Amino acid sequence: MLARYMLTAQHTPTEIIIMSTKTTLSQIPSSIWMLGFVSLLMDISSEMIHSLLPLFMVTTLGASAFAVGMIEGVAEATALMIKVFSGVLSDYLGKRKELALFGYALSALTKPLFAIAPNLGIVLSARLLDRVGKGLRGAPRDALIADIAPAHLRGAAFGLRQSLDTVGAFLGPLLAVALMLLWANDFRAIFWVSVIPGLMAVALLLFGVHEPKNPEPVKRSNPINKDNLKRLGTTYWWVVAMGAVFTLARFSEAFLVLRAQQGGIPMALVPLVMVAMNLIYALSAYPFGKLSDRMSHTKLLALGLVILIAADLVLAINDHWLVVVTGVALWGVHLGITQGLLARMVADSAPADLRGTAYGFFNLMSGIALLIASAMAGWLWDQFGPAFTFYAGAGFCVLTLVGLVFQPRHHIKD
Numbered sequence: 001m002l003a004r005y006m007l008t009a010q011h012t013p014t015e016i017i018i019m020s021t022k023t024t025l026s027q028i029p030s031s032i033w034m035l036g037f038v039s040l041l042m043d044i045s046s047e048m049i050h051s052l053l054p055l056f057m058v059t060t061l062g063a064s065a066f067a068v069g070m071i072e073g074v075a076e077a078t079a080l081m082i083k084v085f086s087g088v089l090s091d092y093l094g095k096r097k098e099l100a101l102f103g104y105a106l107s108a109l110t111k112p113l114f115a116i117a118p119n120l121g122i123v124l125s126a127r128l129l130d131r132v133g134k135g136l137r138g139a140p141r142d143a144l145i146a147d148i149a150p151a152h153l154r155g156a157a158f159g160l161r162q163s164l165d166t167v168g169a170f171l172g173p174l175l176a177v178a179l180m181l182l183w184a185n186d187f188r189a190i191f192w193v194s195v196i197p198g199l200m201a202v203a204l205l206l207f208g209v210h211e212p213k214n215p216e217p218v219k220r221s222n223p224i225n226k227d228n229l230k231r232l233g234t235t236y237w238w239v240v241a242m243g244a245v246f247t248l249a250r251f252s253e254a255f256l257v258l259r260a261q262q263g264g265i266p267m268a269l270v271p272l273v274m275v276a277m278n279l280i281y282a283l284s285a286y287p288f289g290k291l292s293d294r295m296s297h298t299k300l301l302a303l304g305l306v307i308l309i310a311a312d313l314v315l316a317i318n319d320h321w322l323v324v325v326t327g328v329a330l331w332g333v334h335l336g337i338t339q340g341l342l343a344r345m346v347a348d349s350a351p352a353d354l355r356g357t358a359y360g361f362f363n364l365m366s367g368i369a370l371l372i373a374s375a376m377a378g379w380l381w382d383q384f385g386p387a388f389t390f391y392a393g394a395g396f397c398v399l400t401l402v403g404l405v406f407q408p409r410h411h412i413k414d
Contacts, residue, residue: 024156024290031148032157034208035141036164038201042104043165045198046130047172049114049191051274052180053123056114056187063120071120075127082135083367087360090140091353097144097211103137104205106130108198115191139359146347146355147212152293154347158340159289163282170278177272232358236349240362242301243342245403247369249396250308250335251377251389253277256315256328259386263319276325277332284336292341298404304337305404309397316390 057063057071086103090096106129113126142158149157179190253274260273292300311330314323342362350358373396380389 024153025160027150027153028157028160029148029150031209031211032145032160034204035145036161038104038205038209039141039161039165040168040171041197041201041204042107043168044172044175045108045111045194045196045201047169048176048179048194048197049111051173051176052187052190053114053127057120057123060187061117061120061123067120071124071127074124075131078128079131079135079138079367081364082132083138083363084357084360086136087139087143087356087358087363090143090356095211096140096147096356097205097209099140100137100144101202101205103133103135103140105133105202106136107133108195108202111191111195111198115188115195138363139356142343142346142359143355144209144211145343147352151348155292155340155344156286156290158343158347159286159292162285162289162336162340162343166278166282166285170275170282173272173275231351232354233349236346236358239342239345239349240365242400242403243346243362244365244369245396245400246301246305246338246342247366248373249305249393249400250331251370251373251393253331255374255377255381255386255389256324256331258381259315259319259390260321260324260328262386263321263324265321265324273325273328277328277335280329280332281335284333285340288337289340289344292344297341297345300337300341302401302404304334304341305397305401307337308334309394312390312394312397316387316394319386 054068057068063071086099090099093099110126110130110133113122113129117123117126145157145161146154175193176190179193180186183189256277257273265273288300307330311327311334314330315327317323343359346358346362347355377389377393380392
């Protein structure tokens with residue numbers, strides 16, 4: 001108590017906050033930091049390709065917009081199906097790092113396929129393998145973070161990884177734009193460069209992350225059985241439901257790009273809108289993740305929904321570029337508040353030996369909701385216009401706020 005009093009007396013509030021943040025960061029295990037940098041490097045590698053791939057398919061390979069949509073849709077659906085099985089497998093084997101490593105390695109090894117692709121068939125194969133890799137690594141990696149992080153720092157740990165992941169999500173497109181300008185739109189050369197951070201991510205995971213050892217051998221059984229599904233409990237399934245409804249309220253970010261294009265932003269600069277969103281996302285994910293360690297989760301979820309409502313309303317009322325940028329920034333804050341928090345809530349509500357399974361089902365249901373939400377948003381966009389799409393998103397947010405009222409209060413942190 002005396003030390004706390006001396007700290008308060010001798011420092012300004014801003015200095016105390018900075019020192020507290022440094023203390024929290026220093027307590028986060030090194031393997032969590034390494035997992036964050038693994039995500040950062042792989043996101044740089046992937047986003048260098050994904051930010052250019054539609055243009056590459058259309059301009060170099062002569063693909064139609066329908067073909068581009070089908071390739072992306074099939075690839076994302078594949079990732080969704082894989083996620084649940086990878087989580088279950090990580091629980092069954094009791095080995096999370098190995099599965100995550102295989103997933104990251106598979107994604108890294110697909111990058112040269114994009115560079116040499118002579119036709120859409122090879123691009124589709126590369127996208128499918130890349131998404132299989134993502135599906136394999138997602139749930140085991142999140143479960144590994146929950147296993148490593150001390151319970152009182154889980155929110156900060158998930159927030160830190162999400163922040164570093166999102167840093168990669170905006171550095172990748174920026175690097176791609178710079179190389180496009182430098183190398184006169186040489187798509188294939190840029191795809192080759194993307195191989196480097198991908199391989200660096202795999203090496204960092206292999207040598208820099210250490211999985212905690214289980215002190216006692218555990219008898220492994222099929223995690224997906226009646227008894228285990230009961231063990232997940234009401235609280236966990238409520239978190240899954242909330243995650244899915246959140247996703248219904250927050251449809252694909254592709255519609256943010258379309259709104260930016262409508263606002264008169266030059267075509268070459270439209271991807272920078274997503275860079276701005278990811279920058280805000282990266283800056284906000286860790287502070288809000290840390291806040292979730294000592295604040296009501298329900299109140300934080302409600303705050304995230306209120307900010308998403310504001311984003312939807314801003315994007316609905318006007319398509320001027322300043323208005324669009326404001327809406328996109330609010331969207332990024334919403335992601336920073338909610339994504340790490342929901343991941344932490346899954347960890348808190350699921351038994352330790354079923355965390356992989358828990359993340360698998362959570363990701364699967366959220367992914368299915370994203371497909372439904374995006375299809376619905378596209379239909380509303382075509383039938384009634386962009387403004388109606390964002391108003392509908394705000395409406396789903398209001399319904400989700402109502403759902404928070406009926407939470408299992410005795411089990412969620414309030």
